Amino acid sequence: GENVEQHPSTLSVQEGDSAVIKCTYSDSASNYFPWYKQELGKRPQLIIDIRSNVGEKKDQRIAVTLNKTAKHFSLHITETQPEDSAVYFCAARNRASSASKIIFGSGTRLSIRP
Amino acid sequence: DVKVTQSSRYLVKRTGEKVFLECVQDMDHENMFWYRQDPGLGLRLIYFSYDVKMKEKGDIPEGYSVSREKKERFSLILESASTNQTSMYLCASSPPGQGVGAGNTIYFGEGSWLTVV
Numbered sequence: 001g002e003n004v005e006q007h008p009s010t011l012s013v014q015e016g017d018s019a020v021i022k023c024t025y026s027d028s029a030s031n032y033f034p035w036y037k038q039e040l041g042k043r044p045q046l047i048i049d050i051r052s053n054v055g056e057k058k059d060q061r062i063a064v065t066l067n068k069t070a071k072h073f074s075l076h077i078t079e080t081q082p083e084d085s086a087v088y089f090c091a092a093r094n095r096a097s098s099a100s101k102i103i104f105g106s107g108t109r110l111s112i113r114p
Numbered sequence: 115d116v117k118v119t120q121s122s123r124y125l126v127k128r129t130g131e132k133v134f135l136e137c138v139q140d141m142d143h144e145n146m147f148w149y150r151q152d153p154g155l156g157l158r159l160i161y162f163s164y165d166v167k168m169k170e171k172g173d174i175p176e177g178y179s180v181s182r183e184k185k186e187r188f189s190l191i192l193e194s195a196s197t198n199q200t201s202m203y204l205c206a207s208s209p210p211g212q213g214v215g216a217g218n219t220i221y222f223g224e225g226s227w228l229t230v231v
Contacts, residue, residue: 001173006156009154034219034220036220042224043204043222043223043224043225044157044204044222045222046219046220049219089156089157091220101147101159101162101170101172102147102159102208102220103159103173104149104156104157104158104159105156106154106155106156107154107156107157
């Protein structure tokens with residue numbers, strides 16, 4: 001089945017600097033890659049996603065890139081702010097029979113230093 | 115507004131007890147999921163369901179079962195709770211995918227913190 005690896009597990013950056021989180025996936029048939037942000041004590045929420053027919057997508061300070069050949073995708077956060085501190089999860093959608101299950105990475109705890 | 119509701123936020127159960135975790139969604143979604151979240155392990159899929167009475171095993175189904183009698187409700191059952199099932203459990207739902215390259219956003223509930231003593 002699909003396996004999603006995520007690195008680093010923890011990341012600390014100075015406020016205003018950029019943060020990059022990387023993920024790799026194993027199933028070349030995966031075609032949808034969402035990113036979720038989970039603030040302390042709250043549920044994970046979708047922040048951005050990318051489909052397999054696109055190489056890059058941006059939304060204000062957040063961007064995702066996808067390299068299908070290498071089977072890896074990355075989240076880039078520019079001009080980081082204190083409210084970016086959270087745990088971030090990457091995921092890959094893998095079709096299984098009639099359903100599509102989504103497999104998550106192990107998460108990255110991002111801390112923004114003032 | 116999208117809503118996934120987990121009825122129990124915090125539970126403490128004894129080893130060997132039968133535990134029911136209930137999840138209800140009001141978005142008429144076909145897909146529903148149960149994950150458990152543990153530090154350093156991320157969100158691991160236990161079971162998912164793509165239709166009423168249909169279910170498929172995720173990556174860690176051992177010790178769990180599920181029930182989907184109605185479209186809006188997906189229950190996770192621990193037949194005989196054990197201490198290694200102490201965790202935070204997240205229910206989620208999503209609409210079906212529509213074709214190659216289509217995505218489907220997952221909506222999560224607030225989570226259920228289960229402690230087995």
